[in-house]
Amino acid sequence: MPRKIVLYALGSRGDIQPCVALGRALNARGHRVRVIAAARYADLIASAGLDPAPLSVDPADLLNTEEGQRLLAGGRNPVAFLGGLRRVLGPLAERLLGEILTAARGADLVLAPSAGWLGEHIGEHLGIPSAVIHYQPSHPTGAFPHPLLPQARLLGRWGNRVSFQAVDLLAWVLIRHFVNPWRRGQLHLPPASLLGLPRRVYRERPVLCCFSSAVVPRPRDWPSHVHLTGYWFLDEPEYRPSEELAAFLEAGPPPVYVGFGSMVPADPQSAHRLIHDAIHLAGVRAVVMGDPKSGLTSGEDVLVVEDVPHSWLFPRMAAVVHHGGAGTTAAGLRAGVPTVVCPFFGDQPYWGERVAALRAGPEPIPFRKLTVRGLAEAIRQAMHDPVIRLGAEHIGRRLSAEDGTAAACEVIESLLPG
Structure with a gap:
């Protein structure tokens, strides 16, 4: 009834x-x-x-x-x-x-x-x-x-x-x-x-x-x-990427996603510069979530996007970097790609620890302790450590089933x- x-x-x-x-x-x-x-x-x-x-x-x-x-x-x-x-x-x-x-x-x-x-x-x-x-x-x-x-x-x-x-x-x-x-x-x-x-x-x-x-x-x-x-995953199969995003993904190897959801850094501009510098030091391409109108800029190896469904985007990434929210963590794990968690508060450190325990990513780095070198090293570890890559693929298959x-x-x- x-x-x-x-x-x-x-x-x-x-x-x-x-x-x-x-x-x-x-x-x-x-x-x-x-x-x-x-x-x-x-x-x-x-x-x-x-x-x-x-x-x-x-x-x-x-x-x-x-x-x-x-x-x-x-x-x-x-x-x-x-x-x-x-x-x-x-x-x-x-x-x-x-x-x-x-x-x-x-x-x-x-x-x-x-x-x-x-x-x-x-x-x-x-x-x-x-x-x-x-x-x-x-x-x-x-x-x-x-x-x-x-x-x-x-x-x-x-x-x-x-x-x-x-x-x-x-x-x-x-x-x-x-x-x-x-x-x-x-x-x-x-x-x-x-x-x-x-x-x-x-x-x-x-x-x-x-x-x-x-x-x-x-x-x-x-x-x-x-x-x-x-x-409880919300898939959005009807989503179609912008021409800019589609062209960026086709122009080179899978990029890294970097985004912190609704978390608002005290100094967004400094945080964005740190992310840009870490991406450059790690030698990767990246899709960065943010508002281009706020001064965040794209470049040859960095594309700033506003709102792209994680269910569509994450499987196309080489790794994902985020704040460790429960939903974002779940989406990254199901995608089967390595995860770097940079928690702000609440239960986010816990999810970062679970990712590391599953060997689907390195140890979490609290956002307030984030440095250019530390983030770059975590990205490189996530992408190139075979144990992490296998761990991410394993948990991805389990969640997809x-x-x-x-x-x-x-x-x-x-x-x-x-």
């Missing part, structure tokens, strides 16, 4: 594309799907045959603010990261929560990221089932620590498990004074307790992990309601009422 499913896609394009891919698969099964996301992604959502519910808050714009730059500088520190999110989103919380609630009305099922457990609150208010989306491993386990607290591994399995609970508790402490007034005022629900809500979510709420067991092996102590589905959206659809349909 067709149902209305609401997906809340919090974040930048790397968070929205998996939800669009999942929504399109659900739509093909006869369900109606609404995707709540920043307004700039409304066309992407609508072109997939889904119902966009635009938000007035855009994470990409927030990163350009002074507080956003402070957030990017926080690195992997969970206190700095979560505190930064609170400062950035706090003044906008009431408006944002109201828009999310309005967009979710009439749903039969709501799927949302774990941030604030918004799906839990909305599901409780509407009397419908909800599930949590994890873009990185976020359910407690003794097998490894939370991506934001790698130091916890020093305390063994106990420390690993507690690290997840500590990060979630800290996040809930920071945002509950936004969420509980919303629960009382708009949802007509009692305030959620400090410890009760996390425990209930851990024990009861279904989780869809939007990543592959080939990249993150499933821990043995995850309960059965945590579903590791595989990645998976169908994460189909697996996720099976789980979702099992949760629908009736």
Whole structure:
């Protein structure tokens, strides 16, 4: 029986594309799907045959603010990261929560990221089932620590498990004074307790992990309601490159891709010069993601592009250099080409470590420590180390054989009422 499913896609394009891919698969099964996301992604959502519910808050714009730059500088520190999110989103919380609630009305099922457990609150208010989306491993386990607290591994399995609970508790402490007034005022629900809500979510709420067991092996102590589905890839076979891009690719050997998604360096011009110099020192050609209107310039061996689907571009590259966002990392790994991760903050260092552990790329280099020589050496290693090339090809074949959206659809349909 067709149902209305609401997906809340919090974040930048790397968070929205998996939800669009999942929504399109659900739509093909006869369900109606609404995707709540920043307004700039409304066309992407609508072109997939889904119902966009635009938000007035855009994470990409927030990163350009002074507080956003402070957030990017926080690195992997969970206190700095979560505190930064609170400062950035706090003044906008009431408006944002109201828009999310309005967009979710009439749903039969709501799927949302774990941030604030918004799906839990909305599901409780509407009397419908909800599930949590994890873009990185976020359910407690003794097998490894939370991506934001790698130091916890020093305390063994106990420390690993507690690290997840500590990060979630800290996040809930920071945002509950936004969420509980919303629960009382708009949802007509009692305030959620400090410890009760996390425990209930851990024990009861279904989780869809939007990543592959080939990249993150499933821990043995995850309960059965945590579903590791595989990645939700959004392919865009209808894409046609510009004449300039097509000519550049045909003019020489496969280039290297360099791009940092929605991450905004404090000094974009200096960062671009560093990239240009590293490309020249490495002796490679490169496709660099950026805005040519901002002063970024192309050259004989460098082409600046604005927006090219990773699913089309990455398989045509010799290697990819990026910030380590979950979606970009997945696209690079599936393409079967070596990856160089230069993380800024959050879970990005974790994905860089996973790439290195899979021998699909060198050790990650934090963006703030990036130098011309260091980036050039990492590119050369990625392209010429046979172990890395074989590792990248191996994981690429494994991910290409998976169908994460189909697996996720099976789980979702099992949760629908009736």
